[in-house]
Every structure is written in C-alpha cells, then in structure tokens.
Amino acid sequence: MKKIVIIDDEPLARSIVMEYLQNLANVEVVAECNNGYEGVKAIMIHKPDLIFLDIQMPKINGFEMLELIDTIPSVIFATAFDEYAIKAFEANAVDYLLKPFSKERFDVAINKWLSKTEDDKSSEKNIYNLLENTTKQNDEKNRIVVKTNSEITIVPVSDVVYIEAYDDYVKIFTKDTYYLKKKTMNYYEQVLDPAKFFRAHRSYIFNLQHLTRIEPLEKNSHVVLLKSGKKIPLSRPSYSKLKSMLGI
Incomplete structure (x- = not known):
C-alpha cells in the first residue's frame, strides 16, 4: 500500500484531490495538512511515497517546506503558481497540477508517478535541482x-x-x-x-x-x-x- 500526504491550505483543494484518489487501488491518504509545518511533521511520521503540495501557503511556502525534509518523497505540485515557474518544474521532470485541474489531468500526473520504478531516485534529485534553480519567491x-x-x-x-x-x-x-x-x-x-x-x-x-x-x-x-x-x-x-x- 502506497502512502500519500496532501499539503494545501485550501480545504476545497484538498477535498478535490481526495475525491480524485477515491477509486485508486493500493494507495492510502495518511494525512491532510493545512500548512508547511504540519506537512513536515506528517512526512517525518508517515514517510509517504507521494505528496501533493501547494506552493503558496501561510507560515512557510511549499519550497521552504521541502528544504526542511531530509528525504524528499515523490512530489506532485498542485498550485496556482505562474507559468514561468511551471517551466522550471517541467525542466526538472517534476509533475504539477495547475489549479483548477481536471480529473483527466490528475490521472496523467498519478500515472506518471505510478510508472516510476521502485529504485528510481531521479525524483528527489530533480526536486533539489528545482529548489536550487527556480525563481525565488519574495518570502x-x-x-x-x-x-x-x-x-x-x-x-x-x-x-x-x-x-x-x-x-x-x-x-x-x-x-x-x-x-x-x-x-x-x-x-x-x-x-x-x-x-x-x-x-x-x-x-x-x-x-x-x-x-x-x-x-x-x-x-x-x-x-x-x-x-x-x-x-x-x-x-x-x-x-x-x-x-x-x-x-x-
């Protein structure tokens, strides 16, 4: 059973991800988090295989949260972030969902994640590259x-x-x-x-x-x-x- 954590300050956004995951076999949402602080704690406790992550959140943003994690799981960004940053995601082979997203686009992201091999470490490396090279937020x-x-x-x-x-x-x-x-x-x-x-x-x-x-x-x-x-x-x-x- 693969474990998933959803991190987004918008309850509606979290509920949409939950709804789209309902019929997916062999996955379990182990935590829903309202901010990056909760996200760090949930990742430390549950060690998920995948996180859905918003970027613009109160307290600490999604990029800052990722920097605090020792071992980064696979990440699908679910964000209203601008298109320039999305190009950075694409360049680093990190999938994203631009809000509002359809069930069809959601399924593409999930299938991309599921198709990864168990020993594929490129996702974590690409996330570190993204954190180092993408445009910096004012925060x-x-x-x-x-x-x-x-x-x-x-x-x-x-x-x-x-x-x-x-x-x-x-x-x-x-x-x-x-x-x-x-x-x-x-x-x-x-x-x-x-x-x-x-x-x-x-x-x-x-x-x-x-x-x-x-x-x-x-x-x-x-x-x-x-x-x-x-x-x-x-x-x-x-x-x-x-x-x-x-x-x-």
Whole structure:
C-alpha cells in the first residue's frame, strides 16, 4: 500500500484531490495538512511515497517546506503558481497540477508517478535541482527557514551576520548562534540583496551592515573585519569589487 500526504491550505483543494484518489487501488491518504509545518511533521511520521503540495501557503511556502525534509518523497505540485515557474518544474521532470485541474489531468500526473520504478531516485534529485534553480519567491528573499531536530525557526535575513560554506551545507550565522541549511553559496549569492550582502570569497558571504574595516593580511591579500571581531578572507577580485562599492 502506497502512502500519500496532501499539503494545501485550501480545504476545497484538498477535498478535490481526495475525491480524485477515491477509486485508486493500493494507495492510502495518511494525512491532510493545512500548512508547511504540519506537512513536515506528517512526512517525518508517515514517510509517504507521494505528496501533493501547494506552493503558496501561510507560515512557510511549499519550497521552504521541502528544504526542511531530509528525504524528499515523490512530489506532485498542485498550485496556482505562474507559468514561468511551471517551466522550471517541467525542466526538472517534476509533475504539477495547475489549479483548477481536471480529473483527466490528475490521472496523467498519478500515472506518471505510478510508472516510476521502485529504485528510481531521479525524483528527489530533480526536486533539489528545482529548489536550487527556480525563481525565488519574495518570502525567501526576506527570511530563511531552518530546522534543528524537530524545531522550525524563521530567521529574518536582516539578522544574518554572515554565511559560510560547510561541505554540502552552509552555516548561517546570527549574532547569537548559527544554523545549518542544505543550500549552496551560489544560491544565497543569487537570492540575497546585493546591496546588503557581499560575496567576499567562495566560502563566505557577509552582511555589509556588520563591516567595520578592511585589513591587509599578507602581500596582496586582505580580510574584512566584522563588528563581532570575525575576520573573513577577501579574494582578490572581491577586494577590488568591495572597494569600488564602498567608494574607496
């Protein structure tokens, strides 16, 4: 029996998916979730084979929710998201249902999922590619959603002091602590406001509000000193670019 979780803040949308699933054999809806917080919990508990996921939801959106999951199940998006994003879904071989959708279109998505082999891992890889490359929502430009064990924290971007590369993750430092996030430095270089955050080095991005001065380190090398006392290396191209930004 394959397990399904439905995550959508609209009760009518959830009921339509439930109705379309009624006559499908060997599947069971194990949870209906009203938001991303509930969705993360349900996925951790039930470990579903498939989730139906809305994108634009209160609290945390669908993309942010997926980023909090260690092992992503197969995903069928059920969304009113714009066509540009849908092209990104298609490019990553992720199926979607554009609301309002018909039973016939729903069946196409389900059959695509059912036709996958048991050992097909491409879906999870494609989801990670989608999360890394699709256009960013405004929510993601203003906040970072992180999960520590079972606790979900929303970190305002203004609280971020600097970001450091850490293997397949990044460390996001605030004044008081740091959080791990499964993202790349390139992602945050794209999503953060370049007027407020600066890529100093391949392994560092810092908040310009926390810059106190630039110091020489060795011949032709420099570091930036933050208010906390943290020293961050500056690559040569970044040194020139930062001086130009600061007008020095």
